[in-house]
Amino acid sequence: MTEPLALRSDAEALAAPLPPLLAEAEHLASTVLLGDHGRRRAGTGDTFWQYRPAQAHDAARAIDWRRSARADVNFVQEKEWQIAQSVILWVDQAAAMGFASDKTLPTKGHRARLLGLATAILLVRGGERVGLTGLRLPPRRGRGQLRRMAELFSQAGAEDYGTPEAQGMLPHSRALFISDFLGDIAPVEAALTRAADKGVGGALLQVLDPQEEAFPFDGRTIFESMTGAMRHETQKARDLRARYLDRLAERKDRLAMLARTTGWQFRTHHTGDSAAAALLWLFGAMEHRC
Template sequence: MTGPAARFGLGSARDTSASGDGEPWPRIVGAARSLADALPDLLVEAKQVAMTTNAGWHGRRRAGSGENFWQFRPFLAGEPVKRIDWRRSARDDHLYVREREWEAAHTVWLWADLSPSMAFRSDLAPTLKRDRALVLLLALADLLAETGERVGLPGLRRPVSDRHAAERIAAALAHVRDPVSLPDPHEIRRFSDVVLIGDLLDPLEETLAWMRTVAATGARAHIVMLLDPVEETFPFTGRTEFRDPETGFRLTSGKAQEWKAAYAERLDAHRTALSDMARTAGWTFLVHHTDRPASEPMLVLHSRLSGLLMADGRGDGA
């Protein structure tokens, strides 16, 4: 069996880890577009679509540079006289300043694990883990670009506001020769958001170390643990060979069913450690299985991002 989980004692049962390249890039981009087109209806149903304003700019309800009127406030001594709104001031004996909402594009770093372990699909799922991760990443890039946010790939593409972000990101990923599970955190700065999508089955301490590094920057992260259903249920019996797609290491069990309880316990402990770390850092964490619709994690991710960006109106240091 080949599967990612072999990296810490997990894996899938037979060689179904995609002999080819999976879905071609144009089809993946198309799937992401289709998902993005369906999301507005999902967001309306979840009462989240109102968080996004017209033309992609977020009214932060803070004073600052922008085009939208927020409120009048009394003129303060020492301020430039040119800031006085004389029409409003003429109504009574006080001077007033017209304040505008602070408008700023936010930086969101996106990352999908495209390492060999992600090129896996069991008979219980309709898609490779890699392809589902790509659809989620590209659909999210498309939605964020529509709302004017800066979207980037750590170490691969600097964050820019671009209506064609999904296509640009797909092109950048198409040229990655040595994909890694976790992105380089050095470009991540305070006040930005990071979305990480992958099976997260690498050695636990490696992933926790990455999370600590990102948390120390002050950035906020949203973690999606993406698993094939066979990695959750471990339905194997009899003689089964497990192979690590990252290293080629093979392990054979004469009675695979006897490993199920220990496997489930270890997976649960692994997932709990990641979830606890995310909660400690104030991040979000969710688990998605590839036999479920891609719209489910997309709805959660987009609503959380939209709600948080609109709620705090934070600037960006990236």
């Protein structure tokens, strides 16, 4: 009996953080009002959505003559898009994401996981399939898929900075990358280039701690990475501030340009700001089609 009891205890300890994360994500998702149409959009389908004025490229058979007879212009019925879309997520789980400058703030990693999971919940509610990059979790619907995603989000990486994966992105699907994007930018460029080659659009959300934006250091300061692999000591931290802020601004500009070039969207979110506002932007970004 000892071994089964120990196994159960280990399993319960492993599962302990999962329900709170899923519950928190579901609560966050419930704060976002999707409006009357949810994720409806024009496309191939049988369900009527709305009328729109006819355009030059519309065939005569597409015109609703009964509706058009009541106006001075011709109208076309738009149908609701009924093809389920696949959305693939990459949420950075590297050690650097474990940083929080104040105990009142969530870590970057927790905010990233929360937003990623809440976005997935909204997408699943809208009939979409969600999954993770790297072939770890192929896109599917359902609560079981969300729970599995929460489980995988609990696995922290050993490296300082995460590297996005391009594997698992289906042609013409959508993707979402959430990270601080403070590591080597080359893998990010490679992943987005591969995504663009497949017709994949999406969004980059950069999650930063407020201290990483302000750089409020002065005098003797020791800077150390979360794994301890990198360490730098200075006697005049203030002298580094201008250079640091310039490099951070340069990184943001590079990410924004990369997003524009590949048809993605980019935004920076701070852990001290509203998670609901970031989620609303993310959901809108997943709706956007280039």
